[in-house]
Amino acid sequence: MRAIQIDRFGTPDVLGIVDAPEPEPGAGEVLIRTVATSINPVDDKTREGAIGEGTPPLPMILGWDLAGIVVDGGDSGLRAGERVIAMSHQLGSGRGTWADLVALPARAVAAAPRSMSLVEAAALPLPGLTAWQTLDWLAVKAGERLLIAGAAGAVGGLALQIARARGAKVDALVSRDAQVAFARDRGADLVTTDRRALEGHAYDAVFDTFGAFVTEAVVDGGRYASIATQAGPVPDLASRGVRTTVNQVREDGAGLHELTKLVDSGSLQVRVHSTFSLQEIQAAHARFLQGGLAGKITVVF
Numbered sequence: 467m468r469a470i471q472i473d474r475f476g477t478p479d480v481l482g483i484v485d486a487p488e489p490e491p492g493a494g495e496v497l498i499r500t501v502a503t504s505i506n507p508v509d510d511k512t513r514e515g516a517i518g519e520g521t522p523p524l525p526m527i528l529g530w531d532l533a534g535i536v537v538d539g540g541d542s543g544l545r546a547g548e549r550v551i552a553m554s555h556q557l558g559s560g561r562g563t564w565a566d567l568v569a570l571p572a573r574a575v576a577a578a579p580r581s582m583s584l585v586e587a588a589a590l591p592l593p594g595l596t597a598w599q600t601l602d603w604l605a606v607k608a609g610e611r612l613l614i615a616g617a618a619g620a621v622g623g624l625a626l627q628i629a630r631a632r633g634a635k636v637d638a639l640v641s642r643d644a645q646v647a648f649a650r651d652r653g654a655d656l657v658t659t660d661r662r663a664l665e666g667h668a669y670d671a672v673f674d675t676f677g678a679f680v681t682e683a684v685v686d687g688g689r690y691a692s693i694a695t696q697a698g699p700v701p702d703l704a705s706r707g708v709r710t711t712v713n714q715v716r717e718d719g720a721g722l723h724e725l726t727k728l729v730d731s732g733s734l735q736v737r738v739h740s741t742f743s744l745q746e747i748q749a750a751h752a753r754f755l756q757g758g759l760a761g762k763i764t765v766v767f
């Protein structure tokens with residue numbers, strides 16, 4: 467089968483298509499034929515060798531996101547031919563999704579949304595689960611005020627919509643004027659590119675996607691979650707009674723099921739910036755590196 471593998475770290479030209487052995491699904495696993503995947507910042511950092519400790523050994527197949535068709539559902543209840551989505555914790559397990567066939571634990575897999583193509587659905591799992599799980603940690607309740615820093619990014623844009631669906635009032639910090647309309651359209655009240663425009667000590671919860679550390683915005687006794695692992699820990703706010711975390715995404719089929727329901731009910735939209743073929747994987751990474759994206763880059767098998 468085809469797989470995107472690296473045998474050294476570096477620029478996108480280290481990405482190559484190899485002929486890899488087909489995986490044998492073990493007990494409790496589902497075998498999936500990949501239709502599409504997407505590029506996440508972690509794939510880029512892994513390819514560069516920027517992750518450091520905890521990186522799987524070389525050579526490695528990359529990729530976390532997957533949308534595809536079940537080949538063998540094992541005892542999962544998923545039937546052959548069913549459309550599914552999944553997220554594989556590639557750094558933890560070494561199991562990359564950028565391959566024609568992928569075997570994953572059934573608990574990491576869910577039925578794909580019916581209302582979108584598998585190419586669009588491939589942009590959902592990792593950013594969607596990060597948004598979902600971090601909002602769970604923040605325990606944002608209906609009527610509470612949430613600030614999202616990076617609200618037009620892949621994770622931030624989904625978090626904004628999920629938080630609105632949960633009834634929160636959301637304000638947004640974005641990086642450029644071009645992102646303002648997107649955040650407004652998805653239901654944010656105040657949208658600003660200027661952190662000085664944010665009200666101080668006003669937000670019950672802050673969801674920080676890029677290490678903004680806008681800690682002055684959270685109320686005393688509030689909650690502050692960052693997902694920007696590379697930016698380091700959130701400053702200690704214990705003296706103000708603020709709980710803090712740097713959240714790490716987990717494989718979570720039940721979470722994917724909830725995201726699928728939100729998509730099919732019309733409450734959650736996924737943005738695809740552009741789509742590349744597997745043969746164009748180097749160009750796809752090069753485009754990702756340029757930045758300035760409005761939506762995800764997906765890759766079709």
Ligand SMILES: NC(=O)c1ccc[n+]([C@@H]2O[C@H](COP(=O)([O-])OP(=O)(O)OC[C@H]3O[C@@H](n4cnc5c(N)ncnc54)[C@H](OP(=O)(O)O)[C@@H]3O)[C@@H](O)[C@H]2O)c1
Pocket residue numbers: 506507508592593596615616617618619620621622639640641642675676692693694695712713714715757758759
């Ligand atoms: N801990 C975890 O489990 C986990 C899971 C998923 C992602 N992550 C990390 O979380 C980060 C976000 O991921 P993502 O997929 O959402 O990336 P993304 O799509 O690039 O989104 C990041 C957003 O933050 C914006 N931004 C960056 N710097 C900014 C600044 N100074 N002021 C205002 N906005 C700014 C970016 O704007 P521009 O487009 O203008 O740059 C972009 O809209 C990445 O570092 C990723 O590695 C961690």
